[in-house]
Amino acid sequence: MDKVLEIRDLHTSFFTHVGEVKAVRGVNIDIYKGEAVGIVGESGCGKSVTSLSIMRLVPSPGKIIKGEIYFNGEDLLKKSEKEMQRIRGNRISMVFQDPMTSLNPVYTIGDQLMEPLRVHKKMDAKSARQQAIELLKAVGIPDPERRFDQYPHEFSGGMRQRVMIAMALSCQPELMIADEPTTALDVTIQAQILELLKQLKAEYNMSIMLITHDLGIVADLCSRVIVMYAGIIVEQGTTKEIFYDPKHPYTWGLLRSVPRINMLSKKRLVPIDGQPPDLLKPPKGCPFMPRCRYAMKICKEQSPELYSVSETHKAACWLLDPRAPAVRWDKEEVNFR
Amino acid sequence: MSCSNEVLIEVKELKKYFPVRGGLIGGKKEVLKAVDGVTFSIYKGETLGLVGESGCGKTTVGRTILKLYSPTSGRIIFDGDDITDLNDRQMRPYRKRMQIIFQDPYASLNPRMTVGDIIAESIDIHNIAKGEERKAIIYDLLNKVGLSKEHANRYPHEFSGGQRQRIGIARALAVNPEFIVCDEPISALDVSIQAQIVNLLEDLQDELGLTYLFIAHDLSMVKHISDRVGVMYLGKLVELAPSDELYDRPLHPYTRALLSAIPIPDPDATQQRKRIILKGDVPTPINPPSGCRFRTRCPIARERCAEEEPVTKDFGGGHMVACHFVE
């Protein structure tokens, strides 16, 4: 299978007045054509910054300080801004995490939807309008003809989010990066959007990089999952490997904290206690160490290497070292299965 | 949860219409019926969950109760006082008692203020504390929501989405409110922090006797946190029941579709399950369908549904449903 995206040793930092925030610290990601990969991980672990790095849209004072990002074999980090503009919203599109700030409040929804079609696909006003209305329909916006001339503030949160999705799909991108694309959607509309994405994936071989904290969506749409923590990838594998046989204590905690619909309603949830490390001075050992109940001496001193569990499954944890004590993941504690 | 029989919020036939620009057909101004006759109560110490399709009016209900929008008609009664027609000045004593945590953690924080000043905004407005005491309150709040006091001097853009939402929660807690509208407070958070925040909201409720209106899309989480849950569809409340009852015995066809679509965090189970996929046109609140508003997508709709609007009836134990054909 061909790779659509290949990220090698990406480092992105923010140079703030208090120092360098090392948001992404050596990330490697491959995404193949026609596949959907889920990226999960705690708030602040660098998911959005990774995706903004791919788009070359890291806001100042942020900077990509090292790495390569190949899109169909071409290094995006070597492209001029002009070349990037021809790729963004066209061959790679992105649904941003914050729908309100990425829609321009002074232009109508319709104008904003038509723009990529006119710029990249050189459509005339009439066909762009028609296409834009079709897109609004596809993402489940009722009465799209009338909604077309409204402004973003007249749309509900979920409707804005659907507009962002429509915009991202408008030019049939080869890669769609979706950063929490359905947080504001109810489950019926969400199911409809997931169906739409699956269909585009199958029909046009579109690849999807899906950033989400909703493990249900990952289970439904993605064939592989990448788990990030404090700017690095701590575990990756097929969706089944991650859900049924996770190896990293952070992933265990993540799976444990999800409530399940058939669980007793007043049972207390199990969060992962503590805070992620300050990325101003990331620890030299395992970043999860202060919160890990299995931490060993070495965890504090040396960051774990990436161990292979199978051809597709890797995890960065000292527990996978043959010399480490055997620790079993307590499935009973997980609220599902 | 220790919710009493005392009503804190009572909403009667609440309506909120928005004008539609350019909508002047035959000289008559068109309106968007965001909330169109909604009635419910919230008891002291209770969490009432509110779910429903995007755009069905949940946020508008929450904001109208707080009088952030002026209601088109209906009544809002807070702790026995009718606050529907109070002006801004008359509302002031109530403002402190009712707070909101917003849906969009990006748009709701002023980018030019430090986190400390954002959190202390209502403290300053209501002149609650100054100097060291004010600082102590800010640090305590930051700590409560899982941030640290070093964060007080930073600006919102320096935080991730989840961290910003925690700032929003700290801000709402600053004035010791009795009632908080939580408008998707956890949608932007990762699951482990969702669990932290939900536990935090529950602890605060136990400790301070808070009352919540909890709006969310994550039905598993709504079920977990709510005592009762209301389901809205296109400006109407179609079903309202105690939380477990609603999930075990959904009666309205829309609620059933909604529950069947909950994503399951289990790759095998999710492939096997049967979803009720809603077909038909998604209607608009500018020109809602006659009779029952769900009829354009309802799998069991009949002729009567187009002619007559279903009234809300109690099917036992406070399980309220608005449908002509509940089995």
Ligand SMILES: Nc1ncnc2c1ncn2[C@@H]1O[C@H](COP(=O)(O)OP(=O)(O)OP(=O)(O)O)[C@@H](O)[C@H]1O
């Ligand atoms: N403009 C900025 N200035 C300074 N630090 C920043 C800035 N933007 C992001 N960061 C930091 O970079 C880190 C990664 O942030 P990022 O937005 O990628 O997190 P995330 O994984 O997307 O989290 P969430 O799930 O909350 O969206 C965070 O620690 C954040 O504080």
Ligand SMILES: Nc1ncnc2c1ncn2[C@@H]1O[C@H](COP(=O)(O)OP(=O)(O)OP(=O)(O)O)[C@@H](O)[C@H]1O
């Ligand atoms: N300020 C406004 N001006 C005009 N129309 C509005 C305004 N606010 C909301 N609306 C409209 O009112 C309806 C209800 O919106 P509301 O934001 O209450 O929905 P919601 O249920 O909270 O949706 P979501 O789950 O997507 O947040 C929508 O059709 C929306 O377009």
Ligand code: SF4
């Ligand atoms: S390397 Fe050590 S501290 Fe890190 S997750 Fe594994 S056991 Fe825990």
Ligand code: SF4
């Ligand atoms: S009243 Fe009719 S259309 Fe409405 S939910 Fe019941 S059966 Fe369906």
Ligand SMILES: [Mg+2]
């Ligand atoms: Mg993010």
Ligand SMILES: [Mg+2]
């Ligand atoms: Mg809303």
